[in-house]
Amino acid sequence: MSDARLTDLEIRLAWQEDLLRTLEETLHAQQTRVGELETFCRQLTERLRALQDGHDPTPDDGPPPHY
Known part of the structure; x- marks a missing residue:
């Protein structure tokens, strides 16, 4: 195998490793965000169910300021 071909393969491998690392970081960030959105x-959903049942899970802060 010639030096030029070996160098070309090494360059391609370096680019692919960098791309793979970038994709892994992106996937990890997306998975984290998906988890946050699921929560x-x-x-x-729990709040809507509580409101439908007539129970507001948020504390009552009293009347609005205009009263």
Whole structure:
């Protein structure tokens, strides 16, 4: 195998390793965000169910300031 071909393969491998690392970081960030959104969705669902049942899970801060 010639030096030029070996160098070309090494360059391609370096680019692929960098791309793979970037994709892994992106996937990890997306998975983290999906987890956060699932938690948020679950909380909203629980709150909506509580409101439908007539129980507001948020504390009552008293009357609005214009009273």
